Amino acid sequence: MILRDFLLSGVVVSTILWQTSKTFLLPSTPPAPTPSFTGARFPPPTPRHETVEWAYTFDVHTNAFFPLYLTLYLAQLFLLPVIQKNNWLCLWVGNTLYLAGFAQYIYGTYLGLSALPYLAHTTLLLAPLLPLGAAYVVSLIGFRVAPWFLAVYFASS
Numbered sequence: 001m002i003l004r005d006f007l008l009s010g011v012v013v014s015t016i017l018w019q020t021s022k023t024f025l026l027p028s029t030p031p032a033p034t035p036s037f038t039g040a041r042f043p044p045p046t047p048r049h050e051t052v053e054w055a056y057t058f059d060v061h062t063n064a065f066f067p068l069y070l071t072l073y074l075a076q077l078f079l080l081p082v083i084q085k086n087n088w089l090c091l092w093v094g095n096t097l098y099l100a101g102f103a104q105y106i107y108g109t110y111l112g113l114s115a116l117p118y119l120a121h122t123t124l125l126l127a128p129l130l131p132l133g134a135a136y137v138v139s140l141i142g143f144r145v146a147p148w149f150l151a152v153y154f155a156s157s
Contacts, residue, residue, distance in 0.1 A: 006065060014058040017109060021052040025119040051076060051119040057113075064108025071101035076146065083146040094146030099136045 076083065078095055083094040106128050114122040139145055 011063045012066040014061050018054045027120045060112030064105045067104040068101045095139050098145045
């Protein structure tokens with residue numbers, strides 16, 4: 001469970017975030033050099049092109065995974081008798097639980113990477129919220145997300 005849910009997904013998500021941040025979130029032009037001061041004792045710092053480390057994206061995944069863990073592991077455990085019932089209110093509770101968990105994860109990754117001052121256009125990291133919200137609205141027609149995830153998760157292989 002820990003290996004698959006946290007570490008394996010963390011390696012995959014961190015690698016995707018790392019490549020995405022290197023490709024799309026770094027500014028295309030390096031920062032402008034600071035004007036030199038004549039007679040300064042120390043030369044001005046040279047501008048450098050910053051990059052995002054893979055370990056930092058794994059740390060962002062770790063911080064974003066904790067609210068997801070609390071929502072989809074702990075809260076779902078207590079709400080399992082409600083989620084397993086077959087009526088629309090229980091469908092809404094289960095689907096909203098998964099929407100909240102994944103939305104918290106996406107927002108947590110956005111907060112982690114937007115804290116870096118040299119990244120541009122970090123709001124693109126919030127783009128997965130649009131299809132997530134659309135899938136949530138469509139799922140309210142009758143697709144029960146929680147029982148499906150539980151059946152896939154605990155299926156015997």
